[in-house]
Amino acid sequence: xxxxxxxxxxxxxxxxxxxxxxxxxxxxxxxxxxxxxxxxxxxxxxxxxxxxxxxxxxxxxxxxxxxxxxxxxxxxxxxxxxxxxxxxxxxxxxxxxxxxxxxxxxxxxxxxxxxxxxxxxxxxxxxxxxxxxxxxxxxxxxxxxxxxxxxxxxxxxxxxxxxxxxxxxxxxxxxxxxxxxxxxxxxxxxxxxxxxxxxxxxxxxxxxxxxxxxxxxxxxxxxxxxxxxxxxxxxxxxxxxxxxxxxxxxxxxxxxxxxxxxxxxxxxxxxxxxxxxxxxxxxxxxxxxxxxxxxxxxxxxxxxxxxxxxxxxxxxxxxxxxxxxxxxxxxxxxxxxxxxxxxxxxxxxxxxxxxxxxxxxxxxxxxxxxxxxxxxxxxxxxxxxxxxxxxxxxxxxxxxxxxxxxxxxxxxxxxxxxxxxxxxxxxxxxxxxxxxxxxxxxxxxxxxxxxxxxxxxxxxxxxxxxxxxxxxxxxxxxxxxxxxxxxxxxxxxxxxxxxxxxxxxxxxxxxxxxxxxxxxxxxxxxxxxxxxxxxxxxxxxxxxxxxxxxxxxxxxxxxxxxxxxxxxxxxxxxxxxxxxxxxxxxxxxxxxxxxxxxxxxxxxxxxxxxxxxxxxxxxxxxxxxxxxxxxxxxxxxxxxxxxxxxxxxxxxxxxxxxxxxxxxxxxxxxxxxxxxxxxxxxxxxxxxxxxxxxxxxxxxxxxxxxxxxxxxxxxxxxxxxxxxxxxxxxxxxxxxxxxxxxxxxxxxxxxxxxxxxxxxxxxxxxxxxxxxxxxxxxxxxxxxxxxxxxxxxxxxxxxxxxxxxxxxxxxxx
Numbered sequence: 023x024x025x026x027x028x029x030x031x032x033x034x035x036x037x038x039x040x041x042x043x044x045x046x047x048x049x050x051x052x053x054x055x056x057x058x059x060x061x062x063x064x065x066x067x068x069x070x071x072x073x074x075x076x077x078x079x080x081x082x083x084x085x086x087x088x089x090x091x092x093x094x095x096x097x098x099x100x101x102x103x104x105x106x107x108x109x110x111x112x113x114x115x116x117x118x119x120x121x122x123x124x125x126x127x128x129x130x131x132x133x134x135x136x137x138x139x140x141x142x143x144x145x146x147x148x149x150x151x152x153x154x155x156x157x158x159x160x161x162x163x164x165x166x167x168x169x170x171x172x173x174x175x176x177x178x179x180x181x182x183x184x185x186x187x188x189x190x191x192x193x194x195x196x197x198x199x200x201x202x203x204x205x206x207x208x209x210x211x212x213x214x215x216x217x218x219x220x221x222x223x224x225x226x227x228x229x230x231x232x233x234x235x236x237x238x239x240x241x242x243x244x245x246x247x248x249x250x251x252x253x254x255x256x257x258x259x260x261x262x263x264x265x266x267x268x269x270x271x272x273x274x275x276x277x278x279x280x281x282x283x284x285x286x287x288x289x290x291x292x293x294x295x296x297x298x299x300x301x302x303x304x305x306x307x308x309x310x311x312x313x314x315x316x317x318x319x320x321x322x323x324x325x326x327x328x329x330x331x332x333x334x335x336x337x338x339x340x341x342x343x344x345x346x347x348x349x350x351x352x353x354x355x356x357x358x359x360x361x362x363x364x365x366x367x368x369x370x371x372x373x374x375x376x377x378x379x380x381x382x383x384x385x386x387x388x389x390x391x392x393x394x395x396x397x398x399x400x401x402x403x404x405x406x407x408x409x410x411x412x413x414x415x416x417x418x419x420x421x422x423x424x425x426x427x428x429x430x431x432x433x434x435x436x437x438x439x440x441x442x443x444x445x446x447x448x449x450x451x452x453x454x455x456x457x458x459x460x461x462x463x464x465x466x467x468x469x470x471x472x473x474x475x476x477x478x479x480x481x482x483x484x485x486x487x488x489x490x491x492x493x494x495x496x497x498x499x500x501x502x503x504x505x506x507x508x509x510x511x512x513x514x515x516x517x518x519x520x521x522x523x524x525x526x527x528x529x530x531x532x533x534x535x536x537x538x539x540x541x542x543x544x545x546x547x548x549x550x551x552x553x554x555x556x557x558x559x560x561x562x563x564x565x566x567x568x569x570x571x572x573x574x575x576x577x578x579x580x581x582x583x584x585x586x587x588x589x590x591x592x593x594x595x596x597x598x599x600x601x602x603x604x605x606x607x608x609x610x611x612x613x614x615x616x617x618x619x620x621x622x623x624x625x626x627x628x629x630x631x632x633x634x635x636x637x638x639x640x641x642x643x644x645x646x647x648x649x650x651x652x653x654x655x656x657x658x659x660x661x662x663x664x665x666x667x668x669x670x671x672x673x674x675x676x677x678x679x680x681x682x683x684x685x686x687x688x689x690x691x692x693x694x695x696x697x698x699x700x701x702x703x704x705x706x707x708x709x710x711x712x713x714x715x716x717x718x719x720x721x722x723x724x725x726x727x728x729x730x731x732x733x734x735x736x737x738x739x740x741x742x743x744x745x746x747x748x749x750x751x752x753x754x755x756x757x758x759x760x761x762x763x764x765x766x767x768x769x770x771x772x773x774x775x776x777x778x779x780x781x782x783x784x785x786x787x788x789x790x791x792x793x794x795x796x797x798x799x800x801x802x803x804x805x806x807x808x809x810x811x812x813x814x815x816x817x818x819x820x821x822x823x824x825x826x827x828x829x830x831x832x833x834x835x
Contacts, residue, residue: 066168069191070733071677072161073746075782075801075828078246078267079107080122080186083161085748086729088659088681089113089171089184089626094812097803099213099821100223103242103271105307106332106350107158112171113628114655114685115183115605118154119555122186125313125326126419127356127373129157130180132443133411134379134560145346145381145406147451147484148567149560156377156413157352158330160265160309162248165191172609172626173533173549176499176514177421177435182555182605182630190313190326191252193259199251202832204799207243212824214809219818225274244269248832259315267307275299276340278397303335321361322369329353342400346383346408352376366424373417380410386451393458393471407451407484411559414442433501433514441522443559444490447570455480461580477582485570489563493521501531508537512549520602522557527602529554533609543615555603561634561647564595596646601632603649619664628655630687653687672736680728706762706769726751744784752777757814778810778822794835801828 065087072083081092089112095101096108109117118135121128135154137146145151161167170178170185178185215223223238250263276298278284308331315324331351338344353376360369388404395401419437426432456476458464463471501514511534518527533549568591578584606629613622633651638644662678704711727750734743757773783805788797804810807825814820 065171066166068166069162069164071731072164072167073731073782074161075744075746075784076803076823077108078161080155080159080161080167080188081108081110083164083167084110084169084186086677086679086731087169087171088624088661088679088727089657090169091683091727093117095820097823098812099215099823100219101239102208102211102213102823102826103239103244103269103303103305105244105267105269105305106153106334107155109154112169112184112186113605113607113626113657114653114683115181115555115628115630116633117183118558119181119603120154120183120186121178121181121556122155122188124157124159124188124328124354125190125324125356126187126358126371127326127354127375128180128415128417129155129159129352129354129375130556131156131377131379132413132415132441132556132558133377134558134563136558137560147406147453148409148564150379150381150409150411150445151348152379152411153350155352156350156375157328157354158307158309158332158350159188159328160248160263160311162265163191163250163261163263163309163311165189172607172611172624173512173547173551174531174553175433175512176501176516176529176531177433179437179497179499179516179518179529179554180556182553182603182628190311190328191250191261191263192313192315192324193252193254193261193317197251197253198835200248200832200834201250202248202830204246204248204828204830205244206826206828208241210827212804212807212826213240214821214824216819216821239271239273242269242271254317257317257319259317261311261313263309263311265307265309269305271303271305272300273303273337274339275301275337276397301337303337305332305334307332321359323357323359325358326356327354338402338405340396340400340402341388341405342403343385344383344402344405346381346405349378349380349382351378351380366422369421371417371419373415375413375415375417377413378410379412381406381408383408386449387454388452389454389456391456391471391473391476393463393476394473395470399470408448409451410446412444412446413559414440416440429505431503433499433503435499437497439495439497441493441495442490443493443522444488445559445563445567446488447484447486449486451484453482453484454478457580457582459582478576479579480573480575483572483574484567485572487570489566491522491559491562495519495521508542510535510537518554520554520557523561523600523602525602527554527604529604535611539614541615545611545613547609547611549607549609551607551609553605553607555605557600557602561598561600564645565597568595594643594645596644598647600634600647601649603630603632603634603651605630616662617664619662621662622660624657624659626655626657626659629653630655651687653685655683655685657684658682672734675733677731677733678729680726682726684725704767706765706767707756708771711765711767725753740788740790742784742786744782744786746782746784748778748780748782750778755814773814775814776811778812779806779808780810780822781805781808788834794833796833797831799830799832801830802826803828 067083067086071086073085074083076082076097081096084090085092091111093109111117112120122130131152131154134149134152137149137151166189168187174185223240245268247266248263252259252261278298311326311328313324313326329352332349334348336346336348354373356371356373358371383405385404386407388402388406391401417437417439419435421435424432457479458471458476496519497516499514499516501512503512504510512531514531516529516531520527529552531551533547535545535547538544571591573589574586576584577587607626609624609626611622611624630651630653632649633653634647634649635651637646637648637650658681660680664676666673666675730747732745735741753775754772755775756770759769759771761767762769781804783802784799786797786799788795803826804824810822811819812822
């Protein structure tokens with residue numbers, strides 16, 4: 023905190039002697055409210071306010087917003103080759119319970135966004151790793167992002183976290199073209215690694231059960247190429263942009279037991295496994311968008327088409343023929359029309375979203391040959407098969423604002439959403455267990471048993487086929503916005519039909535407040551609201567998958583002459599009857615114009631109810647989704663946004679936020695609805711045996727977080743310097759420390775999580791040329807190379823990335 027206090031003191035000194043530049047307007051980072059035409063307080067980030075130096079994804083762009091918490095594993099030292107956008111939470115809600123829109127069209131994934139496949143995880147036979155976003159947006163192509171995180175109008179739904187409204191750049195009177203290229207690599211990066219993992223990290227191989235895709239990426243190259251332009255063709259204004267991000271890393275392909283095959287290496291390094299062959303893995307993320315606006319007409323009409331394609335190569339260590347590729351593709355088309363009809367403003371949107379999450383495997387079989395050595399004889403051959411999930415969402419909405427009188431507006435509208443969800447397996451996937459004919463060969467001491475000298479013991483077939491769901495979700499809302507003297511109010515209802523879960527829900531929205539001061543520059547508001555969340559394919563998928571599963575098994579395990587038995591189905595999952603999860607919100611906000619700036623403080627309390635958990639009964643061995651979850655999140659946000667000030671022949675602007683969060687939840691140590699809960703399972707916590715239910719949640723909450731962004735422009739705007747400071751406070755957290763030797767139960771303790779501090783710097787210099795502006799930009803992440811621990815598990819610490827350099831060069835015409 024010492025560094026943060028120094029910076030804040032410096033800002034105070036700067037502003038005490040600064041003069042406000044009257045010819046520079048207040049930047050549109052709206053946190054104060056306007057009159058009754060503005061129903062909700064909002065946070066709007068212009069492109070120049072977005073953070074884009076580390077990952078260039080949506081979560082980094084939003085990280086300056088106080089209510090937003092980005093996954094603590096983003097930008098960690100172990101996995102710098104990763105291109106997948108980080109997840110983020112708003113107001114403590116699950117990361118998959120936000121409503122993310124691109125030009126008024128939803129880009130949420132309704133497939134299985136809580137199913138994550140990170141380094142060190144096995145793929146699943148029956149599900150595909152997903153993401154909360156069906157389209158991976160390139161923030162550089164956005165003009166602004168608005169975040170609604172409290173007192174949302176009745177027109178907003180489908181979230182228990184918040185609403186994110188991204189707007190694509192458009193033609194604004196002049197033709198422009200730009201191209202840029204950005205690079206970084208491992209030699210430009212400083213890694214902070216736990217001493218217990220250092221040798222494994224340098225070797226690029228996790229010293230754990232082989233077969234799991236490695237989690238260490240010490241050798242990598244990353245590039246980002248952007249091409250964009252806007253122009254006018256007739257009476258149509260066009261913006262087009264293309265983004266291409268690539269990364270590569272070297273990964274251990276096979277290994278052997280060093281204790282058996284290279285004992286000197288084991289004594290020298292302490293590594294159990296010896297790296298042998300390796301392979302290069304590629305990741306690729308592309309995004310393309312086109313926006314067309316009809317110009318010179320008395321109404322608004324524009325069309326946006328966006329497409330993203332993300333792919334990542336992988337394989338299973340020591341598994342023969344195990345290569346596979348993970349893909350997340352998304353396409354979004356939206357048509358927006360708006361016009362005034364007398365006293366009523368009408369805005370309509372027609373949108374089509376298609377998304378495909380897939381695992382494309384080279385092999386559709388996985389065979390285990392017992393009696394062959396795992397490390398030297400390719401005991402396992404194959405992978406987990408190909409599988410994909412798809413969604414097609416067609417949405418039509420109409421939003422109307424009718425002026426009733428001088429002090430009252432009526433908001434009303436409706437939305438219909440057709441959601442088509444499907445899991446598709448193109449061909450059978452087969453898992454087989456083979457045993458040697460001689461039982462004495464099982465231990466492998468007699469050498470590798472040839473493949474053709476094994477007999478089939480068990481074969482499990484996951485049959486080809488489709489599982490599909492079609493639902494028609496409906497919503498209608500009505501809201502009054504009024505102003506009486508200096509008092510204002512907003513009151514409404516939102517009624518929805520969750521057809522997928524067969525639920526009807528009504529969400530009340532109420533807020534009121536008062537303006538103070540001669541110019542109404544100070545504003546106080548209090549609100550009480552309810553928000554209903556989304557439903558996902560995975561809630562119903564597991565129960566129906568059993569119809570495609572067939573098991574053939576010999577009656578006697580070690581008898582090659584024993585007859586086969588056939589079993590149909592898989593009774594692991596019970597059918598669920600679920601309610602739609604929801605949040606109840608209480609909020610208070612005070613905002614004012616302070617020193618020609620925007621400042622405010624806000625308190626928000628959210629109570630999550632009917633949250634979905636995965637229940638596991640150890641007596642029956644059955645799983646089931648249940649509405650047993652609940653949580654309480656409290657946040658206090660403080661923000662201060664300044665206009666541009668002139669000082670020392672330069673223009674200075676500051677964005678500052680401070681946020682405190684406290685979250686309580688019944689959710690066990692695992693995160694996401696996929697975390698299983700065993701009613702019979704206990705753990706050892708602080709030396710005592712307790713129910714796993716009593717462990718607090720693992721989530722995105724950090725008690726105190728502070729961001730200070732300082733933007734400086736000089737030399738006639740040719741030089742831009744950005745200093746971004748981030749601080750998080752220390753806190754206590756539950757951490758797994760291992761297993762109890764006596765009972766075999768997992769052990770947990772409360773550990774002290776230290777504070778973190780990072781100073782990121784960007785320097786952008788434009789060379790003056792006629793009709794062209796070539797430029798060079800250098801981004802330095804974690805300038806001071808501070809060692810920041812972001813998580814601790816079983817005595818092993820996970821660190822954020824150290825000092826890292828990015829070089830960018832480009833030209834604007």
